[in-house]
Amino acid sequence: MDYTILIGGAAGQGIETVVHLLERTIKRSGYHVFTYKNYMSMVRGGHNFMQVRFSDKPLYTYKTKVDMIFALTEESVQIHRENLNEDGIILVDDEMLQEEDFYHLSLNKIAKEIGNSKIIPTIGFGAIVKYLGMDIEIAENAVKEMFKDRILEVNLKGLIKGYDIGIEKYSIELKKDENIIINGNQALALGAIAAGVKYYCGYPMTPSTSVMSYISSKASQMGILVDQIEDEVGALNMVLGATYAGVRAMTGSSGGGFALMTEAMSLAGITELPAVIVNAQRPGPATGLSTRTEQGDLRFVIHSGHGEFPKMVISLRTPEDAFYQTARAFNLAEKYQMPVILLTEEYLTDYMMTSKPFEFDKIRIERYLSSKDELEEGRYKRYKYTDNGVSPRINPGQYEDKIVLVDSHEHDEYGNIDEAIETRNKMMDKRMKKFEILANEVEEPWQMGVDNPEILFVAFGATYGALKEAVDELNKEKSSFGALVYGDIWPFPTKLINELGKNAKKIITIEQNRTGQLESLINEKTRLVVGGRILKYDGRPLNGDEIVKEYKKLK
Amino acid sequence: MNCEYELYDPSWCPGCGNYMIRTALKQALEELNIPPYKAVIVTGIGQAAKMPHYINANGFNGLHGRALPPAIGIKLSNKDLTVIAESGDGDTYGEGGNHFINTIRRNINIAHFVHDNQIYGLTKGQGSPTTALGQITTLQYEGVKVEPVKPLALSLTMGAGFVARGFSGDIPHLVELMKEAILYKGYAHLDILQPCVVWNKVNTYQWYKDRAYKLPDDYDYTDFDLAYKKALEFGDEIPIGILYKVERETYEDRFEFIRNGKPLVDVKLDPMDAEKLMNDFY
Known part of the structure; x- marks a missing residue:
């Protein structure tokens, strides 16, 4: 079985509600789910739609053709009916459109009877549960998790009423469910928390914001400082202050905000400070299409920052990949003392996909800090020349007789400004040596x-x-x-x-x-x-x- | 514990106010018994910003205009460190203006020493945000055509709890101001008048000396209106001292896990701590 339900309507009409309820109910019935979300950059109005696809086999993408359209506006019918499979149906309110072969339900009337017009999506959801022959108890639980108090009461009424008046077409066999359902940004954020991020700062920008808001929702519980700051210029500079002090820190933005970070990207390069930076791509140039997807920043992130210095770019492929790669990025950033950019894209940040549960016990935290006895006597050389270009790293305040000096100028081994030809050549070679060694460690596609x-x-x-x-x-x-x-x-x-x-x-x-x-x-x-x-x-x-x-x- | 700060040879011009500021900084830190490995000096770019190279403390010499953001990241990550942000007037009030405003709003426990010589030194004599209207410079041939920033009035209106002005020509007084600023729990703004002997022929050592006067002993530094009046006084007379000082809750104290917990840098990391978060996704 491979079935897709499209829910279309205006922003603010409750598309997200139906989708969330469907995703949970279908997943808990033991099926794989893939939800594609298509937004316009509007809080109210416009035309949005989402496609919930499910199957007994793993799913990796969405389908062009759909099997059911639940249309909350006439416009949704007009836009999407050409993509309806031959035996597909269109679910609409009976007051909206009167075409014969539609699946008409008195959504509006029932909502008025129950006394809340906002529950139309839940009534429709009830009808879909019935149509697919899913377990009403699983659906009820999903509703109970989503709403509280009086709103829950009316939504439960709506669900049952929708279920009662609906027709039954399929009978979905209940299977064992062991999966999670998650999107790319949530998985990325989970990976960062697992890796021990203690400081996240940034400025909101679609489609990166949900990384910050997810971590923020767990901040007190997990002891993470999440800081919404004045601009992206400040963001990466703050992250570098934090990693200099010795914590794992991260920032993220989309193209325009990332552009503002490029000055500090270069600073990370010469100061040899670790940092993990997310660029969630959306179509540019400039403001472009704020809520849509593109892979137009690949060259930009590779070359971000003035001057030549080592950095790593990892493009994320699935939510599961986002989780493991993010955790790995923190290790690599500290191993090579350099910025690591996680390159994601709006599509991946938003789509929901069932995955095997993430294995937190597989995450390794490797800090690559030097102990006192690994350091030479006397003044600490933050930029000591070594065979692999990586200098022993310690935190400021860690050892009584060691101070830590980092510098944005070209500098000597101690971190002091130095313009000598020999120093310049040796320092450039030292930094780029790290890149050569990193090239042997990268994972093949x-x-x-x-x-x-x-x-x-x-x-x-x-x-x-x-x-x-x-x-x-x-x-x-x-x-x-x-x-x-x-x-x-x-x-x-x-x-x-x-x-x-x-x-x-x-x-x-x-x-x-x-x-x-x-x-x-x-x-x-x-x-x-x-x-x-x-x-x-x-x-x-x-x-x-x-x-x-x-x-x-x-x- | 060794609390003595070693000094290195600077590349500042002879007679530069930075020497006196460095002397005061060394003395202030030593008198407060803060050992060099517990102090961090964070700077941007400019002549003042070279400070970490000339005094043996932890140092972060970052980018022009960006002294404050790393200072914030450092303090939030390790609350046990004494963090001093130090840079010039151009760095702080020009390129870094947005960080300046928002750092005041945050009220993080750092001291901020601004070397204010009313000119650009490193780039050779252009007008700075505090250069007087009409002053002729190496770039503004017909004189500066914009009003100067009023740094202390700005930090006062943004809600700073500690606002002070010092003069590099009065080292003992400056040492006391620096010590007060470092001890103050929250963001402490100390603007330090300093001659640039090469590029600013107007605001010379003598010019400042003739105008700077100490606030009287009975000055009430908790009176905001009075402080605001003093902050705007920048003509024939320029007040030096603590203009304003009141208690304010710090940003970091608003987080329970920072207020009562270990410094973030000392928290042990374990991926299994986060496993429970996955429950939301079943």
Whole structure:
């Protein structure tokens, strides 16, 4: 079974409510869920929709075609009916539209009888529960978790009434549920908390804000200082103050806010201070499309900050990946004393997906701090020359006879300003040595499809899910497709792409940007030739169906 | 415990006010028995901002205009450290203006020493946010055409609980002000008048000496209206001393786990502590 319900309407009408109730109820019935969310940048009005897809098999993306439309406005019907499967239905209020083949329910009338017009979504939800033949008790519990007091009372009434008047079409078999359901930003935030982040500061900017708001909701409980500060310029500087003092600290923003952090990115480079920085991409330039998705910042984050210094960029692929990579980013930032950028995108920050529960016991916290006996006698050399470029790091205030000096100028081993030619050359080489060693530690991209593909797709970040389903689909016709999806992307791992690329008939890059930024990296770092490209930059995420369709057009 | 601060050779011009400020800083820290490994001096960029290189304390010499943000990150991460932010007038009131305003609002327990010579020294003589209207500089050939910032009036109106002005030409007085600022629980703003002997030919040592006068012993520094009046006094007479001092709750004390807990840097990290958070997602 593979079924998609689309809920469409204006902002503020309660789409989120129905979606949340559906997600929990279906998941707890033992099914995999994938919810795609499509917002306009509005608090009220406009047209928003979300698609809840579920199946007994794992899901990685959304479908173009849907099986049911629950329309809260006429506009939703007009916009989405062309995507309705042949045997699909449209659920609407009977006062709204009178077309014959619709699934009409007196939502409005019932809501008025119960005495609260805001419960229309819950009545519809009750009808959907009945239609799919799901357990009403599971649905009731979901409602009980969501509302309180009198609002709960009317919503429960609405649920039961909707269930009673609804028709039953399917009978969903109840299975064992062991999964969690989570979005990319929540998973990222959980990864940061697991890794021991003690200080998070930032300035709100969609679609990064939910990282900060999730951590903030757990701040007192977990002893984390979450600080909404004056601007992103201050944010990264504060984070560097915190990591200098010795705590794990993090900040995040989207393109425009991230741009303001680039001055301090460079500071992190020369002071050799660890930092974890999230850039949740949305389409630019400038304000662009605030609530939509893109992969247009890849080159920007790789080159963020003036001057040359080591940094790492990790693009996140799924919520589960976001959890583990975020925790790993804190270790790498401290191991190499450098900034690590977590590159995510609006699509991944918002979609909800069932995952296996995260294994917190697999998270390792490695601080790479030096003990007293590892330090040489006398004045502490914060920037001591070493074989691997990494100097012994201690915290200020830790040892009575050691002071810690960091500096934004070029400096000597103690951290004092020094313009000597020899110092400059040795310090540049020391810092870049770390990057060379890091290049040996980066993880190769995830590989999918057949082992020796004729057609090799290459993508990065959240395109993973769409590409996974597309490759599976294409291999059903002819088993010759494979794909690589980058997570660690700077330094750029080249081993696997060289191996598969040299034997493939054609390499096709798939990116959500206009200029093919991943392709340019492949051109720069390998001798492979990209033979085709699927680029999308309308702000809407690629799905599996679309990749299959676009691939066939390429041929 | 060794509380003596070693000094290194500066690259400041002979006669620069920074020397006197450094002497006062060393004396203040030593008299307060704060050992160098427990003190952090955080600066931006400018001649004043080179301070961490010339005195043996922990130091964070960051970016122009950005002395305050790292100072905040440091203090919140390790409340046991004495954190002093130190930079010039351009760094603090110009490039760093937004951080200045918001640091006052936060009221974090740090001392802020602003070396105010009313000119840009490092970049050679351009007008600074505190240069007088009409003053001719190496960039403003027809004179500065904007009104100067009034730093003490600004910090007062933003709600600072400690506002003071010192003069580099009176070291014993400056030492006392620095000690008060460091001991004050909350954000302490100390603006320090300082001649730039090369680039500011108007506000010379003698110019300040002729105008600076100490606030009288019976001055009531809890009187906001009086303090505001004194903060605007910058002409033939310039008051020095503590203009305003009242108790205010600090930002960090508003967090129970910081107020009563260990410094964040000493908290042991364990991923399993966070596992329970996953329950929200079932």
